[in-house]
Amino acid sequence: MSKRDYYEVLGVNQGSGSADLKKAYRRLAMKHHPDRNPDDAVAEEKFKEAKEAYDVLSDPQTKATYDQYGHAGLDQTRGGGSPGGMGDIFDSVFGDIFGGGSRGGSRVYRGSDLSYDLDLSLEDAVSGKEVKIKIPNLVECGSCEGTGSRSKQPPVQCQTCGGVGQVRAQQGFFSVQQTCPHCRGAGKTIADPCRSCNGSGTVRGSKTISVKVPAGVDSGDRIRLSGEGERGQNNGPSGDLYVNVVVKKHAIFERDNTNLHCEVPIDFGIATLGGHLEVPTLEGRVSLKIPSETQSGASFRLRGKGVRSVRGGGVGDLICKVAIETPVGLTKKQKALLQELTESLSSNTKHSPRAKTWLDGVKSFFDEIM
Secondary structure (H helix, E strand, C coil): CCCCCHHHHHCCCCCCCHHHHHHHHHHHHHHHCCCCCCCCHHHHHHHHHHHHHHHHHCCHHHHHHHHHHCHHHHHHHCCCCCCCCHHHHHHHHHHHHHCCCCCCCCCCECCCCEEEEEEECHHHHHHCEEEEEEEEEEEECCCCCCCCECCCCCCEECCCCCCCCEEEEEECCEEEEEECCCCCCCCEECCCECCCCCCCCEEEEEEEEEEEECCCCCCCCEEEECCCCCCCECCCCCCCEEEEEEECCCCCCEEECCEEEEEEEECHHHHHHCEEEEEEECCEEEEEEECCCCCCCCEEEECCCCCECCCCCCECCEEEEEEECCCCCCCHHHHHHHHHHHHHHHCCHHHCHHHHHHHHHHHHHHHHHC
């Protein structure tokens, strides 16, 4: 008898993903499982058919062969045999329900990830730096030397689960696999737990590690240090440490991606007559030319005096915004001279083009509403 199309067996389309395949197989297996249909040959046959279809379609290699050549391609690949054993794929989907896939020994648990906020100056963030940080961590208990026992004796096999770390409970047709309540999945127990660590073998401590900060990082960037998080349980792998970069506010510069911005105060004379100013950069001082008749708020760009991003690309620019500073603490003579200059300037509006434009706009506004 010819075999049915595997996609038709599972009731899915050819483009279905692994999650849809697993869901369809689970539904059919629950419906036709022999435990739910004792002495039903038809149900058993449908169960085996669904299992065979999922066995092929859940494996990318056999799925590709089947999609291209159909059943004939699979028969040539495996010499006409049937797919893998009944337990392998079924246990991966229903191990916790139907009791398949016995796990010998204790369960291992990956350690938790840790997060650390690293404050950096703008200079260190731009140039890069190697810093040492101290992070809280689980360390070996000194009282029991990591054994978890006051007598420093090694743990013994759990009598409840036989060292497996799991027990089974019968619920109707199903055998449900659960974590052992006695050893909590460890598979071992400690008769006299250490009072310092409560039998865990670890206590809260700290460790110092070195972090290499690459040049060009900015606030929001994150550095991952694999295996530097909390230690795992039962020889499980350690978690990771994520270092979050926080660049502190700078007294002079404000960063915008690869560009730097700063405000440069200039006096009335330089703004009017022009001149040169020394302005700071992260690499030292440079000369900035101020043209005559510069207005407050004007910006000047110094090419290549910004920063380079950690993601690569060119160096940004330094953008200097000038702010004309009003003189304070004038003497009587200085005030008299300034008054004389003001009177001479006010006689001709061409010396204050922005003021004239603004006054003309105000006059036009009031003329329209009158």
